[in-house]
Amino acid sequence: MSTMVLPHEKQSHAHHDDRSFIQKYVFSTDHKIIGIQFLFMSLLFLVLGGGLAMVVRWQLGFPNQPMPGGGFFSEAMMNKGIMLPEMYNASVTMHGTIMVFFAIMPLLVGVWANYLIPLQIGADDMAFPRINMASFWMAFVAGLLMVASFFVVAGPANAGWTGYAPLSANPEYSGVHTGQQLWCLSIILLGFSSLAGSVNYITTIVNMRAPGMTWLRLPLSTWSLFITSILILLAIPVLAGAMILLFFDQTLGTTFYQPEHGGQPLLWQHLFWFFGHPEVYILILPAMGFVSDIIANGSRKPIFGYKAMVFAMAGLAFLSWVVWGHHMFMSGMQPMLGGAFMVSTMVIAVPSAIKTFNWLGTMWRGNIRFHSPMLHAWSFVALFVIGGLSGIFLANTPIDIPLHDTYFVVAHIHYVLFGGSLFGIFGAIIFWFPKMFGRLMNDTLGKIHWAITFVCFNMVFWPMHKLGTMGMMRRIYDPTQYPHLQEATPINHTISLWAFALYGAQIIFVVNFFWSLFKGPKAGNNPWEANGLEWVAPSPPPHGNWDGELLTVYRGPYEYSSPEAEANGTDFILQSEKPSSRQGAPGMAPAGH
Amino acid sequence: MNGLFPFPENISTYGGDIDTLFNAVTWITGIVFIAVEVALVVFAIKYRARPGRKAQFVHGNDRLEYFWTGATFVIVITLALVSRPLWNRIKEPSQFPSPDLELAISAKQFEWNVTYPGPDGKLGTPDDFTRRSQLHMPVNKKILVTLSSEDVIHSFFLPNFRLKQDAVPGMHIKAWFEATKTGEYVLGCAELCGLGHYKMKGRVFVHSDAEWQQWQQQQAATALAPTQEATSAGAP
Numbered sequence: 001m002s003t004m005v006l007p008h009e010k011q012s013h014a015h016h017d018d019r020s021f022i023q024k025y026v027f028s029t030d031h032k033i034i035g036i037q038f039l040f041m042s043l044l045f046l047v048l049g050g051g052l053a054m055v056v057r058w059q060l061g062f063p064n065q066p067m068p069g070g071g072f073f074s075e076a077m078m079n080k081g082i083m084l085p086e087m088y089n090a091s092v093t094m095h096g097t098i099m100v101f102f103a104i105m106p107l108l109v110g111v112w113a114n115y116l117i118p119l120q121i122g123a124d125d126m127a128f129p130r131i132n133m134a135s136f137w138m139a140f141v142a143g144l145l146m147v148a149s150f151f152v153v154a155g156p157a158n159a160g161w162t163g164y165a166p167l168s169a170n171p172e173y174s175g176v177h178t179g180q181q182l183w184c185l186s187i188i189l190l191g192f193s194s195l196a197g198s199v200n201y202i203t204t205i206v207n208m209r210a211p212g213m214t215w216l217r218l219p220l221s222t223w224s225l226f227i228t229s230i231l232i233l234l235a236i237p238v239l240a241g242a243m244i245l246l247f248f249d250q251t252l253g254t255t256f257y258q259p260e261h262g263g264q265p266l267l268w269q270h271l272f273w274f275f276g277h278p279e280v281y282i283l284i285l286p287a288m289g290f291v292s293d294i295i296a297n298g299s300r301k302p303i304f305g306y307k308a309m310v311f312a313m314a315g316l317a318f319l320s321w322v323v324w325g326h327h328m329f330m331s332g333m334q335p336m337l338g339g340a341f342m343v344s345t346m347v348i349a350v351p352s353a354i355k356t357f358n359w360l361g362t363m364w365r366g367n368i369r370f371h372s373p374m375l376h377a378w379s380f381v382a383l384f385v386i387g388g389l390s391g392i393f394l395a396n397t398p399i400d401i402p403l404h405d406t407y408f409v410v411a412h413i414h415y416v417l418f419g420g421s422l423f424g425i426f427g428a429i430i431f432w433f434p435k436m437f438g439r440l441m442n443d444t445l446g447k448i449h450w451a452i453t454f455v456c457f458n459m460v461f462w463p464m465h466k467l468g469t470m471g472m473m474r475r476i477y478d479p480t481q482y483p484h485l486q487e488a489t490p491i492n493h494t495i496s497l498w499a500f501a502l503y504g505a506q507i508i509f510v511v512n513f514f515w516s517l518f519k520g521p522k523a524g525n526n527p528w529e530a531n532g533l534e535w536v537a538p539s540p541p542p543h544g545n546w547d548g549e550l551l552t553v554y555r556g557p558y559e560y561s562s563p564e565a566e567a568n569g570t571d572f573i574l575q576s577e578k579p580s581s582r583q584g585a586p587g588m589a590p591a592g593h
Numbered sequence: 594m595n596g597l598f599p600f601p602e603n604i605s606t607y608g609g610d611i612d613t614l615f616n617a618v619t620w621i622t623g624i625v626f627i628a629v630e631v632a633l634v635v636f637a638i639k640y641r642a643r644p645g646r647k648a649q650f651v652h653g654n655d656r657l658e659y660f661w662t663g664a665t666f667v668i669v670i671t672l673a674l675v676s677r678p679l680w681n682r683i684k685e686p687s688q689f690p691s692p693d694l695e696l697a698i699s700a701k702q703f704e705w706n707v708t709y710p711g712p713d714g715k716l717g718t719p720d721d722f723t724r725r726s727q728l729h730m731p732v733n734k735k736i737l738v739t740l741s742s743e744d745v746i747h748s749f750f751l752p753n754f755r756l757k758q759d760a761v762p763g764m765h766i767k768a769w770f771e772a773t774k775t776g777e778y779v780l781g782c783a784e785l786c787g788l789g790h791y792k793m794k795g796r797v798f799v800h801s802d803a804e805w806q807q808w809q810q811q812q813a814a815t816a817l818a819p820t821q822e823a824t825s826a827g828a829p
Contacts, residue, residue, distance in 0.1 A: 085788040085789065085790075085791065086788060089785070089787075089788060089790070092785075158788075159785065160785045164745075164746055164784070164785070166744070166745050166746070166762060167745040167746065167785065167786060167787060173702065173744055173745045173787055174787060174788075175787070175788060258762070259762045259763025259764075260763075263763070264763065265746055265761050265762055265763065265764075266761065266764075299640070299648060300642070300648040301648045301649065301650070301651070302650065302651065302652045302653075304651070304652070304653045304654075305652075305653035305654075305657075305658050306652065306653065307653075308653065308658045308662075330748060330757050330758055330759050330783075331746075331759045331761065332758070332759050332761045332764050332766040335680065335681065335684040335685045335686075336685065338680060338684065339677050339680055339681065342673050342676065342677070342680070343670065343673045343674075346669035346670065346672060346673045347666070347669060347670070349665055349668075349669045350662060350665045350666050350669065353661055353662070353665040354658065354661065354662055354665075356629060357657075357661045358653070358658075360629065360632050360633065360636065361653065361654075361657070363633075363636040363637070363640060364636060364640070365640060365648065365649040365651070366636075366640045366648045366649075367640065367642045367643075367646045367647060367648040368636070368637065368640050368641050368642055369642045370637070370641065370642075378633065378637065381629075381633060382629075382630060382633050385625075385626060385629045385630070386626065389622040389625060389626055390622075392618060392621075392622055392669070392672070393615070393618055393622070395673075396614065396618060396672065396673070396676050397676060397677075397680040397684075398610070398611050398614055398676050398679040398680045398683065399611060399614055399615050399618060399676075401611060401683065401684075401755055401756060401757050402600065402611060402752065402755045402756075402757065404748075404757055404783065405748060405750075405757070405783040405784060406783070465598060466597070466598055466599065469598040469599060469600050469615075470599060470600070470601065470752075471600070471601055471750070471752035471781070473750065473781055473782070473783045474783070474785070475785040475790065476790060476791040477790070477791040478791045478792070479791075481791055481792050481794060482779060482781060482794060483779055484601050484752055484753075484779050560648060560650075561647060561648040561649070561650045562650050563650070571647075571648065
């Protein structure tokens with residue numbers, strides 16, 4: 001970040017000129033700095049979460065063999081370098097927790113909602129810059145609490161990222177006390193951070209759009225972040241409530257989730273998944289938005305079915321509230337409810353299909369530039385389809401009976417969250433990196449990293465479908481214990497080798513990121529020849545974003561290859577470019593300031 | 594079933610229907626999967642940027658949107674409605690067949706305690722006996738189990754029977770199955786239940802009628818009266 005040079009402030013912000021270094025880069029209220037802070041924090045957590053996955057893969061691929069570096073851990077976790085169930089269960093739990101809450105969620109929302117929303121709608125900052133700053137610092141403290149839990153006696157939480165009670169509620173059952181409490185506190189605090197953020201994003205999008213930026217001229221990134229923010233606003237309080245009750249069970253001796261004194265274990269599952277399913281869409285919708293922007297840009301075509309894309313995202317968001325029961329098909333919930341949740345869950349295929357076909361429609365008859373963001377967006381579609389289709393198996397209650405809580409589910413979530421979200425995130429980082437830091441990432445390194453990641457990803461997660469149908473349960477420390485899983489041993493071994501390669505390949509991305517930060521070619525305002533308002537601003541944009549200019553929007557964000565653009569001799573036209581008087585005002589969305 | 598996605602051998606009466614449904618969904622999703630991936634590759638090659646090439650300026654097609662929205666909706670709703678009877682047959686207690694044998698299974702970290710009714714065929718009588726992590730049953734008989742848990746949530750998983758059902762503390766959940774083949778099979782725990790989750794396994798024995806009678810009498814004879822306590826699940 002130290003390389004960022006902010007051009008002199010525009011007049012209306014002259015009072016900021018005397019901001020100290022700390023005000024500018026540490027306790028900053030600038031949405032761009034906050035976005036970049038989230039970026040660095042969540043990338044660190046991505047590395048940590050990935051490392052924990054490697055620990056898990058070591059045990060599954062090389063059961064009961066000394067792990068390299070195993071001697072580094074305490075004897076409660078490793079016995080002479082050989083992993084104990086304590087280490088395994090803690091790693092599984094913290095891998096899920098960190099990836100969901102501290103890597104993917106902030107990488108999608110914390111980073112890009114902060115960075116992109118004001119730039120894409122033509123605002124000079126967020127509606128509530130101080131709340132925004134507080135949002136980052138709450139997330140930071142929440143992250144510290146989560147990391148601290150690795151260093152307490154008995155280690156971090158080990159009841160799974162879903163923290164099913166009563167295992168999570170009572171240290172007698174899990175063997176973990178302080179770690180599980182820190183887990184609750186950290187997630188509650190992170191929830192406050194997300195709430196503060198989402199209020200800010202919603203208010204900003206509703207109130208601070210530039211003149212002419214009608215709802216149907218918003219880039220799909222902003223639409224996705226808007227819909228996601230509404231989900232966060234409504235879902236997080238449920239999680240916070242559930243977590244507070246769990247914390248009371250752990251510390252005050254209440255028994256909300258423990259049946260001995262009238263508690264109900266299924267209450268936790270209902271609350272957790274009532275939050276948890278919207279959360280799943282919080283973890284994919286923004287990636288869908290970024291990928292839409294990138295595919296239109298790469299294909300040099302308007303997004304196919306813009307309105308259908310918006311309705312599909314709204315439809316996914318709505319459906320996310322009525323499908324939580326599909327996580328509980330085997331829980332002992334009334335079977336009739338299972339039947340109802342099967343129908344609502346199946347319907348999710350409809351908006352998912354709309355999105356997939358429209359991405360294909362966008363590429364159809366395009367003039368596709370396969371820059372590395374486009375490669376990532378392309379693989380998002382290719383892999384999200386697999387995650388979506390495997391969801392149909394799991395949504396189908398009879399088929400779910402053998403597949404529930406097996407590696408089929410592990411394959412499914414990773415095709416969505418890694419194949420989908422993380423590929424979308426890589427694409428988004430490479431795509432908006434030049435805006436953030438003024439320099440382009442190296443495209444060749446980007447393509448090499450993409451190719452290795454794409455191959456390794458599939459070699460890791462595709463065979464897990466097979467492990468699932470074979471009946472390999474999730475979260476088991478030693479599958480070789482089971483006679484029916486003997487054939488799984490060589491598969492697990494191979495998966496682990498590919499997983500190590502997958503993790504190792506990310507070094508290419510890290511090197512590319514930091515090398516480009518300092519040495520990448522200067523980007524200019526609009527390196528991808530895109531249309532959105534963010535590409536009008538200088539790279540990086542100054543405090544206040546627009547150098548005092550007031551932008552007006554004349555058309556939608558995807559008018560690639562339009563007659564208007566061609567009249568300029570190019571295939572793109574910025575949203576803010578004034579229509580020449582000889583032409584009418586074309587564009588996909590009617591004007592209507 | 595030894596194709597791309599092999600299941601363990603099926604030995605339950607309803608497992609074959611689950612496998613058939615799985616195959617049907619594999620075909621449906623497989624066709625969509627191949628169509629989308631082929632389109633992605635073909636488009637990537639056919640429409641790649643070349644000098645002089647122009648992208649077509651088009652914003653979409655409403656009829657296409659209606660078509661794929663409607664088609665997807667009809668397919669998935671049909672699939673859900675077709676699948677429901679099988680779900681109800683396996684899981685809905687009001688539709689369970691009348692059982693030939695009732696067992697009570699109480700799970701705890703990290704074992705399955707199976708209580709058998711003894712010679713009188715009734716649970717909750719003094720001749721009941723309990724065996725740890727061993728599930729015995731006669732072949733071709735409808736077995737009704739009542740699942741409970743003494744501590745945390747466990748999940749009763751019989752891969753060869755295509756059956757899975759959580760055992761939840763404070764609840765008594767019923768499940769049924771009927772084995773069609775004798776032999777030894779496996780019982781696993783599918784819900785993370787603590788540090789010993791990975792070893793919470795049981796052995797499943799499906800006996801012929803004669804074998805079952807013999808085993809039951811043998812066990813009942815050696816069983817002592819106080820073993821009854823395991824049936825009162827939820828006791829501390």
